[in-house]
Amino acid sequence: PTESVPATDTTSVTGSGPTADSSTILIVYLSRTNNTKAIAEIIQDQVGGRLVALEVENPYPENYRATVEQVARENETGFLPPLRTKIDNMGQYEVVFVGFPTWGMQLPPPMKSFLRQYDLRGKTVIPFNTNGGYGIGSTFQTVKELCPNSTVREGFTMRGGSERDGQLLVIKEDKAAEAKTAVVKWLRTLNLLN
Numbered sequence: 001p002t003e004s005v006p007a008t009d010t011t012s013v014t015g016s017g018p019t020a021d022s023s024t025i026l027i028v029y030l031s032r033t034n035n036t037k038a039i040a041e042i043i044q045d046q047v048g049g050r051l052v053a054l055e056v057e058n059p060y061p062e063n064y065r066a067t068v069e070q071v072a073r074e075n076e077t078g079f080l081p082p083l084r085t086k087i088d089n090m091g092q093y094e095v096v097f098v099g100f101p102t103w104g105m106q107l108p109p110p111m112k113s114f115l116r117q118y119d120l121r122g123k124t125v126i127p128f129n130t131n132g133g134y135g136i137g138s139t140f141q142t143v144k145e146l147c148p149n150s151t152v153r154e155g156f157t158m159r160g161g162s163e164r165d166g167q168l169l170v171i172k173e174d175k176a177a178e179a180k181t182a183v184v185k186w187l188r189t190l191n192l193l194n
C-alpha cells in the first residue's frame with residue numbers, strides 16, 4: 001500500500017469515465033416502485049455524486065388508486081406537498097439530476113415541491129424519467145418552467161413499471177442491463193462521460 005502507482009491517466013487509455021467533479025453532482029429522485037431509483041443508481045455508478053431519495057412529510061397511500069386520486073387533486077389545486085428531505089448544501093452542486101416517474105401525465109407533486117423550494121439558478125439541471133408506457137407527458141416541460149434560470153439539458157426516459165397492471169419493479173436483470181447501455185449513451189451525448 002505504500003508503493004506509489006505511476007500517474008497513468010486511465011481515462012484517456014480506456015476512453016471512459018466521468019468528466020465532472022463528482023462532489024459537484026447531486027442526483028435527486030422520486031420513486032415509488034424503484035424503477036426511477038434503478039436509473040438513478042446507474043447514473044451514480046457512472047458519474048458519481050450524491051444520491052438523494054425525495055421523501056414527503058406525509059407519505060402517499062400504499063393503494064395505487066387512492067394515490068392516483070390524491071395526485072389528481074393535488075395537481076388540480078396546485079398543492080405542493082411538504083418535503084421531509086432537506087438538502088442543506090445546495091450551493092456546492094453544479095449539476096443536479098432530477099428523476100421522477102410520470103404521474104397522471106405530469107411531473108409528480110413532490111418534484112414540483114422540490115423545484116419550487118430550492119433555487120437552482122445557474123446550475124445545470126438534467127431530468128430523467130420512467131413511465132408506464134405513456135411517455136413523459138408534460139414532465140420535462142414543467143421542469144424547464146420551474147427552473148427558468150438553470151440550464152436544463154436533454155432528459156432521459158424509458159419505460160418502467162405499470163403499477164395499475166401489477167407491474168412493479170421492471171428495471172432489473174436484462175432490463176437493467178439495457179437501461180445501463182442507454183444511460184451511458186445519453187451521458188456521453190451530454191459530455192458527462194467520455
Ligand SMILES: Cc1cc2nc3c(=O)[nH]c(=O)nc-3n(C[C@H](O)[C@H](O)[C@H](O)COP(=O)(O)O)c2cc1C
Binds near residue numbers: 031035131163
Ligand atoms: C400515481 C401514479 C400515476 C401514474 N401515472 C402514469 C401516467 O400518467 N402515465 C404513465 O405512463 N405511467 C404512469 N404511472 C406509472 C409509472 O410512471 C411507472 O410505473 C414508473 O416506472 C414508476 O416509477 P417508480 O418505480 O420509480 O415509482 C403512474 C404511476 C402512479 C403510481
